[in-house]
Amino acid sequence: MRILLAEDDENLNKTLTERLRSKGFDVDSCLDGDEALYYASQNIHDVILLDRMLPYMDGTKILAQLRNSEITIPIIFITALGSLSDKVTGLNSGADDYLVKPFEFDELLARIQCVTRRSPMLSMSKTLQLLDITYNMDNDTLTGPERSCSLSKREGALLEAFLRNPNQTIQRDTLLLKVWGPESDVETGNLDNYIHFLRRRLKTVGSHLVLKTIRGVGYCIQSE
Secondary structure, three states: OEEEEEOOOHHHHHHHHHHHHHOOOEEEEEOOHHHHHHHHHOOOOOEEEEOOOOOOOOHHHHHHHHHHOOOOOOEEEEEOOOOHHHHHHHHHOOOOEEEEOOOOHHHHHHHHHHHHHOOOOOOOOOEEEEOOEEEEOOOOEEEOOOOEEEOOHHHHHHHHHHHOOOOOOEEHHHHHHHHHOOOOOOOHHHHHHHHHHHHHHHHHOOOOEEEEEEOOOEEEEEEO
């Protein structure tokens, strides 16, 4: 699961980023509103943790622009603005939850779990299943009808993107952003290599799922 953290307090940003990564999340972090809007507009994250008081553009304006662009990623405001009117304003502007600083890290994890549980496409479960395969994200193990095999972290991230969007064509650029991140300058040929690796993994475990190439667009996972 990929999280965007927009928090201008450098110490808090660093601490939250490290702790979230220690829990297995992929985290992109930024320190100001302009960067936050740029990252969020890529529409590649599963959850956004958004400070309301950011330099250059405040969180409420960022949220409004995202919702106007029909970006429905769950967003949790993390802010020192804790009055009832502040909470009402934040929630009414389109936020999915509102967490007042200072907060305990365990509460943040619970809030993330809560907003992801509301979407059928998102889950904090460490196991993903589709037809005849199961992918365990804790140990990067793919299990099919015939056997199991281990995946690299990159292969696992790519497979996760497909399993969360079955029978849907995912554009190449979206896969690059989801798997390598918005700051990476990875070449598109790397994606082709990992698609090849993943196809071999599916065959190895005896799956009837295939990664179909949608020419000029991207890839789709579906049954043979």
